[in-house]
Amino acid sequence: MTYSGVVKVGGPADVHELTDLMISKVAVGPMDNNCYLLRCRATGEQLLIDAADDAETLLRLIGEDSIASVVTTHRHRDHWQALAGVVASTGARTYAGRYDAEGIPVPTDVPVEDGDAIRFGRVELTARHLVGHTPGSIALVYDDPHGPPHVFTGDCLFPGGVGNTRKDPEAFASLIGDVESKLFDRLPDETWVYPGHGRDTTLGAERPHLPEWRARGW
Template sequence: MSAEIAISDYSNNPTRGGVEKIRFGNVTIFKTSVGEMDNNVYLLVDERAPENSLLIDAANNPNHLRALVGQAGAKVTTILTTHSHEDHIVALPDLLEATGARHVTSIIDAKDIPVPAEQLYGDDEVVTFGQDIPLHTFLLRGHTPGGLCLSLSAADAGVSSQSLADGTPSHHLFVGDSLFPGGIGGTNTDAEFQSLLGDVVKRVFERFPDDTVVHPGHGKDTTVGVERPHISTWRERGW
């Protein structure tokens, strides 16, 4: 029997192998960091239907991820890969076999991911989990040809009006390696940089309010409001 995992309340201070959680209406968001590159993995559980949970980026340490799912009282039926970089898929074959989940990913990046997907997504589509909670998809192009990102709104998660009035954010975004505290994800050419920055501006900063929480593929979370004022600085420095 595996050792019990310590799960703490969200502090935005991830440590490798640690797990933090936050409640967002009917949804509990679990965040853990795995592997030598400290990849973030997110488990989304609708507490009304934990048997239909979703995992974002089966990056590494499959034993830890399986233990997390079990301790959360969940069954993962969908594993979503945000983009094609190898550090985000090390545990994917193991987790797919262990859970029997379907694999879904970006319609653009799929050709570069060595694990087949049952369904491919592009812009403005919907992935569901739990009791048909919708995650709205959008692509951010540049870190890879087309990273698949997700938006979970307070309305769709069943957040109460009182919770919103008390400061619960309006949205949670899961953006892979396309946006971090202090800048966009890494790119190799100016064309890729301009593409990614343009997509982040149009599909994140022009679409979501300041209180939106941004969950990246590594490290700490941030918010749209914290990052939005720095667009011109990012553009000038070119990275």
């Protein structure tokens, strides 16, 4: 079945099958957050991005193989409400951006800096520190050796714009600057974008609109 990236709370996961990696996307309430379960196809080792809510749904998705790690993209409450339950059930190692870790009530085992590698099985993700939505938000880049890259952006990049910076011009300038320099300037148009809420997109679909985003200030 073709992957669409369209999911709804209470509905099934949508699975994106790559050569070395399987990506399962599921939505949880009450804020329609996206959670992503990544599975190394060579080893079966798994990593979860954002234990946002509804630990029961996430643990069912994870299954009996459990997870090695869980990454929290940023410190906002709607992205970690199931983290304690998931970690208690799986014993997973926790990752988060160094500058957001103190705002997450579950201890962060590995504080992440810009450019750090997060590995599970034979898969490697590269963390990109994007400042503005929060001080320590991170995106995770999977540089697929068999195709275009894939990037998990949390609440820093969506179809139609960057994340909410609460009408703070300095925060907006920081966020759009980081998104441009660390994502758009480094990755090709074919890069698949998996946001923290809503539908997926590609960098190519969003790139022509960067000047509009800068002009409007959000």
